[in-house]
Amino acid sequence: MAERVEGFNFEQRHGKERVRVARLWKTKEGKHYVVEWRVGISLFSDCVNSYLRDDNSDIVATDTMKNTVYAKAKECSEILSVENFAIELAKHFISFYRQVTTAIVNIVEKPWERIIVDGQPHMHGFKLGSERHTVEAIVKKSGALQLTSGVEGLSVLKTTKSGFEGFIRDKYTALPETRERMLATEVTGLWRYSYESLSSVPQKPLYFMERYGDVKRVLLETFFGPPNVGVYSPSVQSTLYQMARATLNRFPDIDSVQLKMPNIHFLPVNISNTGGQIVKFNDDVYLPTDEPHGSIQATLSRFWSKM
Numbered sequence: 500m501a502e503r504v505e506g507f508n509f510e511q512r513h514g515k516e517r518v519r520v521a522r523l524w525k526t527k528e529g530k531h532y533v534v535e536w537r538v539g540i541s542l543f544s545d546c547v548n549s550y551l552r553d554d555n556s557d558i559v560a561t562d563t564m565k566n567t568v569y570a571k572a573k574e575c576s577e578i579l580s581v582e583n584f585a586i587e588l589a590k591h592f593i594s595f596y597r598q599v600t601t602a603i604v605n606i607v608e609k610p611w612e613r614i615i616v617d618g619q620p621h622m623h624g625f626k627l628g629s630e631r632h633t634v635e636a637i638v639k640k641s642g643a644l645q646l647t648s649g650v651e652g653l654s655v656l657k658t659t660k661s662g663f664e665g666f667i668r669d670k671y672t673a674l675p676e677t678r679e680r681m682l683a684t685e686v687t688g689l690w691r692y693s694y695e696s697l698s699s700v701p702q703k704p705l706y707f708m709e710r711y712g713d714v715k716r717v718l719l720e721t722f723f724g725p726p727n728v729g730v731y732s733p734s735v736q737s738t739l740y741q742m743a744r745a746t747l748n749r750f751p752d753i754d755s756v757q758l759k760m761p762n763i764h765f766l767p768v769n770i771s772n773t774g775g776q777i778v779k780f781n782d783d784v785y786l787p788t789d790e791p792h793g794s795i796q797a798t799l800s801r802f803w804s805k806m
């Protein structure tokens with residue numbers, strides 16, 4: 500998207516970040532559905548004169564972009580997935596303004612979950628969960644689409660069935676080999692859907708909402724293994740790969756999965772003084788840390804995927 504100006508290459512975009520909106524829907528029976536979104540918009544548009552010639556006549560004001568978030572939220576009379584909202588917004592910008600060639604919409608959904616009171620789902624009560632659902636929709640004027648959903652802040656811990664052995668040992672290595680350790684991480688996942696045009700997106704309004712739940716379930720089931728026996732993890736690397744592979748194997752409309760899984764260390768506690776050992780580690784007392792942490796990430800894609 501670079502263009503030539505005054506003998507230079509020039510690339511530009513403008514948008515609005517962190518536009519916060521909440522939308523409430525009410526059924527006739529009085530059941531409420533609420534979402535809270537943090538929206539980012541970035542537009543590629545022909546407005547080079549604003550940079551070069553003090554001429555703003557081709558600029559979509561970022562304040563207008565912000566207003567559009569609220570206007571489009573108002574227009575959505577039925578509950579819809581965060582993916583569908585992102586696509587709707589992006590579609591608006593590329594079709595409404597002749598100057599806009601590509602619209603990128605990023606949204607993070609705040610995890611409001613219906614509360615259970617006396618074993619019953621509450622009609623209008625919600626509590627904040629932990630991990631967040633994310634989406635990025637990139638829409639071009641041609642109708643070409645790139646749709647990437649994700650999860651962030653998915654913190655998981657297992658207290659056994661994890662080890663790390665056989666790594667390089669040299670004069671700097673102090674880490675003992677082990678077949679028994681805690682494994683903790685905060686998963687950030689991104690998965691790219693195979694729908695490459697606006698017209699190919701599934702019509703079912705809550706399709707991507709269900710997919711989000713299903714992908715999370717597959718990631719978690721693979722991380723933990725069956726409830727009674729678990730599954731042994733020889734490294735974060737191996738577990739990450741299994742999780743990405745399970746996602747691609749399970750969902751034919753996902754082409755590519757990126758996982759970031761920091762290794763959040765729980766250090767064995769051993770304390771001694773001159774009188775002897777005060778605490779001897781026996782897989783029981785740990786020092787939880789967040790820094791430093793290992794950082795492990797990978798992307799697994801189908802052969803034909805573009806990510």
Ligand SMILES: O=c1[nH]c(=O)c2[nH]c(=O)[nH]c2[nH]1
Nearest residue numbers: 663674733734735736762793
């Ligand atoms: O699963 C692990 N992968 C590593 O690359 C690594 N490095 C390290 O010190 N501990 C671990 N654990």
